[in-house]
Amino acid sequence: MQSTQTSVSAQPPRSQFRFTSQARAAWLFMLPSLTILAFFIVLPIFQAAWMALHDWTLADLNPTFIGLKNFADLFKDDRFWNALQNTLVYTIGVVPGQIILALVFALILNARLKGRTVFRGIYFLPVLVSFAVEAIVWRFLLDPDIGYIGYYSSVLGLPRIEWLRSPDWAMTAVILISIWRWFGFNLVILLAGLQGISESYYEAAEVDGANEVQKFRFITLPLLRPSLLFALINAVISALQAFDQIYVLTRGGPMFSTETVVVYVYREGFINFDMGYASTAALVLFGIIFVITLGQLRILRYQESF
Amino acid sequence: MSVQVTSGAVSPAGKQNPKRKRFMGSRISPPVQLLLYLLLVSVAVVVGMPFLIMLLTSFKFPTDIISYPPRFLPTQWTVTNYQLVWTQLPFAMLVRNSLVYSFSITLISLFFDSMCAYALARLNFRGRNVVFLAILATMMVPVQVTLVPLFFNLFELGWINTFQGLIVPRLTSAFGIFLLRQFFISLPRDFEDAARIDGASEFRIYWQIVLPLSGPAIATLFVFHFMYNWNDFLWPLIVTTTANMRTLPTGLALFMGEHNIEYGTLMAGATIAALPLIIAFLFAQRYFVAGIALTGIKE
Numbered sequence: 001m002q003s004t005q006t007s008v009s010a011q012p013p014r015s016q017f018r019f020t021s022q023a024r025a026a027w028l029f030m031l032p033s034l035t036i037l038a039f040f041i042v043l044p045i046f047q048a049a050w051m052a053l054h055d056w057t058l059a060d061l062n063p064t065f066i067g068l069k070n071f072a073d074l075f076k077d078d079r080f081w082n083a084l085q086n087t088l089v090y091t092i093g094v095v096p097g098q099i100i101l102a103l104v105f106a107l108i109l110n111a112r113l114k115g116r117t118v119f120r121g122i123y124f125l126p127v128l129v130s131f132a133v134e135a136i137v138w139r140f141l142l143d144p145d146i147g148y149i150g151y152y153s154s155v156l157g158l159p160r161i162e163w164l165r166s167p168d169w170a171m172t173a174v175i176l177i178s179i180w181r182w183f184g185f186n187l188v189i190l191l192a193g194l195q196g197i198s199e200s201y202y203e204a205a206e207v208d209g210a211n212e213v214q215k216f217r218f219i220t221l222p223l224l225r226p227s228l229l230f231a232l233i234n235a236v237i238s239a240l241q242a243f244d245q246i247y248v249l250t251r252g253g254p255m256f257s258t259e260t261v262v263v264y265v266y267r268e269g270f271i272n273f274d275m276g277y278a279s280t281a282a283l284v285l286f287g288i289i290f291v292i293t294l295g296q297l298r299i300l301r302y303q304e305s306f
Numbered sequence: 307m308s309v310q311v312t313s314g315a316v317s318p319a320g321k322q323n324p325k326r327k328r329f330m331g332s333r334i335s336p337p338v339q340l341l342l343y344l345l346l347v348s349v350a351v352v353v354g355m356p357f358l359i360m361l362l363t364s365f366k367f368p369t370d371i372i373s374y375p376p377r378f379l380p381t382q383w384t385v386t387n388y389q390l391v392w393t394q395l396p397f398a399m400l401v402r403n404s405l406v407y408s409f410s411i412t413l414i415s416l417f418f419d420s421m422c423a424y425a426l427a428r429l430n431f432r433g434r435n436v437v438f439l440a441i442l443a444t445m446m447v448p449v450q451v452t453l454v455p456l457f458f459n460l461f462e463l464g465w466i467n468t469f470q471g472l473i474v475p476r477l478t479s480a481f482g483i484f485l486l487r488q489f490f491i492s493l494p495r496d497f498e499d500a501a502r503i504d505g506a507s508e509f510r511i512y513w514q515i516v517l518p519l520s521g522p523a524i525a526t527l528f529v530f531h532f533m534y535n536w537n538d539f540l541w542p543l544i545v546t547t548t549a550n551m552r553t554l555p556t557g558l559a560l561f562m563g564e565h566n567i568e569y570g571t572l573m574a575g576a577t578i579a580a581l582p583l584i585i586a587f588l589f590a591q592r593y594f595v596a597g598i599a600l601t602g603i604k605e
Contacts, residue, residue, distance in 0.1 A: 023431035025508040030437065033422035033478040040456060040475035041444045047455035058461075105349065108342050111334060121591065122350045125357060128587055128594075129580040130537035130555040136562050136576050137360045140569050148359065151375050180353065188598045241448055244539040248559045262450050269454045270544055282451045289448060 051279040058273035070280035080281060082256055083264040084288075086171065090260060091239040093175035094182070099231055101179065102186035107220075109187070110194040120191065123184035131181055135248035138177050139164065167257040170250050174258050178245055182238075186231045193227025194220070229300055233293055240289050261285045357580070364388070364573040371569050387574035394571050399550050400557040401578070404536060406469060407553055411476045412531040416524060418478045423486035424512045428498065438487070445480045449540070457544055467551045472542060476535065482527050489523040490516060522596070529590065530597040533583055554579040 052070055054063035074080050105123065109116045126134060141148050142163045154160050163173040201219045210218070221228075243262040246252060252259030252267070259267075261281065269278030334342070359378075363371055364387050366380040391397050425431075426438050456475060457466075465471030497515050506514075517524070542556040549557065558575050587594055 022429050022508070026425040026429035026431040026434070029421045029425035029429070029508070029512070032418040033441075033483060034437070036418070036475065036478045037441065037444055037480065041447065041452060041480075044452035044455035044459065045447055047458075048451050051455060105346070108346060111342070113339065113342060113346075117591070119346050119350055120595075121587070122354050124587070124594070125354060125584070127598075128533065128583040129357075130539060132537075132539040132555040132559045133576045133579045134356065136558060136572060137356050139562065140363070140573070141356060141359065143569075146372050146374055146376060146569075148376050155375075180356075184353070185598060188595055192595070192598075237448075241450060243450075244555075247539075247543075248562070251563070265450055265453070266540075266544075270457065275454050275458060279451075279454045282448075282454065286448055286451050290446075 048279045048283060051276045052283055054276045056274075056276040058275065063276070066276075070277050071284075073277065074280050074284065079256065079259070080261075080264060083259050083261045086256075086258060087240060087242070087260040087262075089171060090175060090178075090242055090258075091236060093171070094178045094239045094242075095232070095235045097175070097179040098183045098186055098235060099228070101183045102190050102231065103228070105183075106187050106190035106194055109191055120184075120188070123187055125184065126181045127185045127188075131244045132248050134181060135177070135245050138173075139249060142173065164250055165254055167255045170254055170258045174246055174249055177249070178239075178242070181245070182235065186235065189231045190224065190227050193224045197223045229297075232300075233296055236292060236296065237289055240285070240292070261288075360573050360576055360580075363570060364577045366570055368568060368570060387568075387570040388578075390568070390571045391574045391578070394568070395557065395561055395575060396549050397557075397575060400552060400554045400575075403469075403472075403542075403551060403557075404554040404579075407472050407542070408532055408536040410469075410473050411535045412528060414473075414477050415479055415482060415531055416528060419482035419527070420486050420517065420520070420524070421512065422478065422483045423490055424516055426483070427487045427490035428511075428516070429508065441480045441483055445484070453540075453544060460545060465545075467546050467548050469551075471545045472551075472553075476541070479531065482531065485527055486520070486523060489520060493519050522593075525590070525593045526597045529586070529593045532586075533594075533597075536583060 051063070053065060053067060055066045055069070056063040109120060142150070144150060144162045144165060149163070150160055161169050163169050197220065201223070202215055205215050205219055241262055242260050243266065246258050246260055246263055247266070250258045252263040262285070265278050265281045265285070268274050268281060272278075362379060365383050365385065366377075367382060367384050367386070370377050370380050370382070422441075426434060426441075460466055460471045460475075463471075465474075493516065497519075498511050501511050501515055537555060538553070539555045539559065542553040543560075546552050546556065549560075552560065554575070558572065558579060562572060
């Protein structure tokens with residue numbers, strides 16, 4: 001395109017024709033994707049906002065405008081606060097665990113020991129399989145009567161806990177299983193980051209007499225920053241949206257002890273068919289995710305200046 | 307934000323000497339190596355054990371499964387669970403639905419994503435940046451926000467419990483468009499300019515020049531889409547309400563909740579659901595790893 005603009009001899013009508021034909025081609029190329037995005041993502045976002053302002057159930061399909069009443073009701077709803085609290089507990093339990101484990105094992109695998117591809121493959125195994133299917137296997141392992149975990153805890157002299165049936169322990173079980181599932185994903189991201197760090201930095205640091213801690217603190221950590229930041233933000237976002245594993249393991253029970261916000265949205269929207277109310281809860285979750293993600297970016301950027 | 311799909315973000319050695327075992331630049335002494343191996347192996351056991359037990363249980367008779375203390379290996383191996391799963395569940399339907407659902411979304415979405423990415427990367431038109439930014443913005447919205455309105459729209463269209471309801475809303479992905487656009491931008495323009503001078507149509511340039519040069523990026527996105535949709539749970543759970551339209555993860559999980567079903571049958575079903583991706587991973591580990599490493603550019 002630049003050539004037609006710069007060459008003096010080019011006939012203006014022709015170049016104009018070429019431009020429009022390219023523009024037309026471009027819109028045709030984008031037509032399928034843009035249509036789908038418009039109808040199935042952009043439109044529903046506006047609908048969700050509209051629904052949140054209405055009292056609307058599938059049983060009574062005449063939406064009545066109620067302003068912000070859904071929001072007011074939501075903030076008075078103990079079950080919503082319980083779900084929000086569970087979501088935060090889950091996030092705080094799952095995120096540091098999986099990131100720290102992933103970092104430690106990425107560092108070990110980066111040492112180029114023999115068989116590292118095999119270990120990486122095994123650690124990645126849970127990421128490959130549907131979390132819903134894995135939750136089925138975990139329910140079998142945690143079965144109070146015939147489960148392996150109950151038996152081996154008693155063999156090791158540990159107290160027998162009815163993990164998924166106990167309101168005190170169900171969340172812990174869900175968190176541990178989620179760490180098991182996601183740590184390999186973060187490991188692959190961090191390993192890719194580590195492999196981008198040139199060994200010459202470490203060699204230079206050794207010449208200057210740096211010890212292991214200093215090397216980690218002043219070389220590995222700063223250079224791994226982009227990967228760590230991504231892994232962290234991604235882990236937080238997916239933890240705040242936790243659904244599959246919880247739905248299959250506990251359905252949010254026992255006694256709502258593992259009901260997260262998305263499980264709550266699912267129950268309100270697709271079991272009670274209270275669509276205005278469910279949309280409200282989903283939008284509030286979106287707001288929370290947005291604020292937390294921005295907050296993380298802010299705080300972690302801020303520290304960069306040190 | 308350059309996308310390096312070709313170099314396989316996690317190629318083992320890089321430019322450095324592959325033989326040296328070093329931990330953050332330091333040599334590792336044999337005792338420390340032994341310790342590291344112990345650590346690696348014990349975590350590998352914890353991570354892999356549930357899959358091993360799933361596999362072994364699928365070959366056990368019920369008496370072995372409910373024996374207490376649990377028996378690790380079957381006393382007698384059997385494949386009856388793999389026969390029963392087809393009769394106790396509408397398993398053939400689940401497999402069919404999963405195949406149709408995952409393959410059609412993956413293939414059509416690759417086509418649409420790459421066409422859109424081609425326009426954004428290679429064609430000049432007004433509003434290109436606006437379109438690109440709008441597509442990026444849709445990536446920020448969590449799916450949960452759109453679920454309720456989407457369900458309602460599909461309900462109005464009569465698309466609940468249909469393949470079009472499951473598939474059509476997923477036929478493009480903002481992430482896929484973004485990924486391919488970044489890749490297309492990095493390709494050399496020489497061939498394409500020559501073809502344009504020769505009067506080749508834009509579609510021909512896209513189909514015969516740009517796509518063949520993009521093998522690794524397309525393969526990575528293929529793996530990415532397939533893994534996501536084969537394993538997806540929430541979307542099929544919402545769009546389907548009858549057992550005959552469910553996919554493998556949703557169908558199996560709901561059967562576990564609703565019926566007092568034999569664990570052996572369930573483990574056979576779970577093994578069949580897990581197998582395609584594990585096998586694909588063994589052959590194309592590189593693309594899986596590159597795909598995950600690439601998700602890093604989402605931010």
